[in-house]
Amino acid sequence: MRTKYIAGNWKMNMDRAGAVDLSKALVSELKGLDGSFMIAPPFVYLDAVASVIKGSNIRLGAQNAASTENGAHTGEVSVAMLKDIGVQSVILGHSERRDAQNESDKLINEKILAVLNGGLEVVLCIGEQYSQRIAGATEEVCGKQVRGCLKGLTPEQMKNVVIAYEPVWAIGTGKTATPEEANAVHKFVRGVLAEMFGNETAENTKILYGGSMNDGNAEALLAQPDIDGGLIGGASLKADKFSAICRFSVK
Ligand code: 13P
Numbered sequence: 001m002r003t004k005y006i007a008g009n010w011k012m013n014m015d016r017a018g019a020v021d022l023s024k025a026l027v028s029e030l031k032g033l034d035g036s037f038m039i040a041p042p043f044v045y046l047d048a049v050a051s052v053i054k055g056s057n058i059r060l061g062a063q064n065a066a067s068t069e070n071g072a073h074t075g076e077v078s079v080a081m082l083k084d085i086g087v088q089s090v091i092l093g094h095s096e097r098r099d100a101q102n103e104s105d106k107l108i109n110e111k112i113l114a115v116l117n118g119g120l121e122v123v124l125c126i127g128e129q130y131s132q133r134i135a136g137a138t139e140e141v142c143g144k145q146v147r148g149c150l151k152g153l154t155p156e157q158m159k160n161v162v163i164a165y166e167p168v169w170a171i172g173t174g175k176t177a178t179p180e181e182a183n184a185v186h187k188f189v190r191g192v193l194a195e196m197f198g199n200e201t202a203e204n205t206k207i208l209y210g211g212s213m214n215d216g217n218a219e220a221l222l223a224q225p226d227i228d229g230g231l232i233g234g235a236s237l238k239a240d241k242f243s244a245i246c247r248f249s250v251k
Contacts, residue, residue: 004222004249005162005206005229007038007061007123008236009091019045023052025239030057035250036229038089038123039236043077050086061089061123064097067110079118089121091231093149095168105148112149116157123162123231124149125210126189130169138167139188146192155201162206163189164231170211172233179220179227182209186226215244222248 014022019041030037040061041049050060066076082090092115093108108124115122126145128138142165150161165185170176177185186207194202209221210231221227229249235241 002204002206002228003036005036005038005208006242006246006249007089007091007162007164007208007229007231008040008242009061009063009094009210009231009233010039010041010236011063011096011233012042013237014041014045016045016048020048020052022237022239023049023058026058026243027053027056029239029243030246033057033246033250035246037246040089040091046082046087047085054086059088059121060086061091062087063091063094065090065092065111065115067107067114069114079114079120083118083120087120089123089162090115091123091125091164093125093145095125095127095166095171099168105145105151108149109151112153112161116153116160119160121160121162123164123208125164125166125231127166127168127171127211133167133169138185142185142189143192146189147196150193150196153197155197158193158197158201158205162208162229163193164208164210165189166210166231168211172212174212176212176217176221177209179224182221183224183226186224186228190226213245215241215248218245219248219251 038059038061062082066078097103128141132141190202206228208229208231209227213230214235
């Protein structure tokens with residue numbers, strides 16, 4: 001039986017004081033809630049946020065990690081460094097990085113293996129562009145991303161992988177997939193996982209929805225059988241909105 005998981009991707013937002021204030025507010029809002037929650041601040045505020053959420057029911061996430069272990073990689077941050085400061089989960093394959101940093105499924109696959117080898121959780125983002133959706137290519141695009149990014153993983157490693165379906169046209173636009181549209185893609189992705197890793201892994205893997213999820217639409221999205229939580233951008237920057245979504249996930 002899959003339980004729900006709500007994760008906040010703060011992207012490139014906040015300053016140090018804001019990051020501390022938001023995480024303090026979330027610790028207090030989510031106190032005592034029996035659910036799974038994660039927040040992913042920018043790298044430079046991870047340490048500050050780690051101190052605030054230590055001992056709470058909120059996991060610490062990073063928004064990226066290097067595929068290599070160490071060495072001459074200017075500007076990169078390794079999995080070991082993230083572990084060192086208390087990071088438990090890493091978001092990989094976000095469409096903003098696939099687009100702006102040209103990240104390929106092959107590179108994302110290497111990063112996933114690095115994160116899993118380091119013993120951390122992966123939140124793998126997949127999703128189609130609007131032009132691909134209207135061309136009827138959603139399943140083809142998402143299937144290819146899942147197969148490419150999870151290539152060579154074992155069912156055992158998959159226990160530490162969460163997938164986030166984020167249709168690119170729904171990110172930051174206020175447009176969401178309807179609960180039924182989103183659920184259909186989640187179901188398709190679960191079928192791909194079954195082909196790759198078997199039914200047990202497919203049934204146990206959490207598939208989150210992301211793309212303009214907020215406190216107004218979360219309840220209906222989370223009610224769908226194959227939607228196991230949310231990866232929230234804009235609405236994760238406000239303690240009241242993010243905690244409202246978290247509360248729907250434990251109902
Ligand atoms: P929004 O919730 O702002 O649409 O962002 C979703 C997202 O990209 C989370 O990773």
